[in-house]
Amino acid sequence: MEFKFTEENSKKIEDILKRYPTKKAAVMPVLYVAQEQNGWISGEVMKEVASLLGMPSDEVLGVVTFYTMYHQKPMGKYHLQVCTNVSCMLRGAYKIYDYIKDKLNIANGGVTEDAVFSLEEVECMGSCGTAPMIAVNEDFFENLDVEKADQIIESFKNRN
Numbered sequence: 091m092e093f094k095f096t097e098e099n100s101k102k103i104e105d106i107l108k109r110y111p112t113k114k115a116a117v118m119p120v121l122y123v124a125q126e127q128n129g130w131i132s133g134e135v136m137k138e139v140a141s142l143l144g145m146p147s148d149e150v151l152g153v154v155t156f157y158t159m160y161h162q163k164p165m166g167k168y169h170l171q172v173c174t175n176v177s178c179m180l181r182g183a184y185k186i187y188d189y190i191k192d193k194l195n196i197a198n199g200g201v202t203e204d205a206v207f208s209l210e211e212v213e214c215m216g217s218c219g220t221a222p223m224i225a226v227n228e229d230f231f232e233n234l235d236v237e238k239a240d241q242i243i244e245s246f247k248n249r250n
């Protein structure tokens with residue numbers, strides 16, 4: 091399906107482009123806006139971003155596949171990222187990760203049948219001082235244990 095930025099996002103992108111020396115240099119924030127709008131970065135999204143920024147689609151694909159923050163398939167409404175890097179791991183991240191996997195019955199990269207949650211094991215998100223932590227979409231939840239992680243998931247379930 092063809093992808094076009096909304097008018098609001100086109101304006102957002104105009105502002106982003108003003109902050110970069112070249113259009114190409116803005117590929118990451120532009121992709122981010124695209125993902126916010128579309129939920130994931132499809133081939134059509136990449137085509138549109140490439141044409142907008144005047145760069146080859148292959149280069150856009152290179153960025154999308156390099157950075158884990160870009161989703162290459164549709165994810166859940168609430169995307170859970172569980173950090174299992176050193177600080178979080180030492181403070182029980184795998185207990186939390188395994189608990190969430192079992193609770194939602196999905197594997198890494200999986201999406202629940204109702205498309206409400208998706209799960210991803212990720213590297214350090216820069217919040218090591220408050221490890222272990224998870225992110226739900228843009229929001230960080232820190233100093234977690236299994237009980238707190240459970241409460242967070244339940245609270246998002248109830249928002250739905």
Ligand code: FES
Nearest residue numbers: 173178214217218
């Ligand atoms: S190790 Fe988990 S946030 Fe840094």
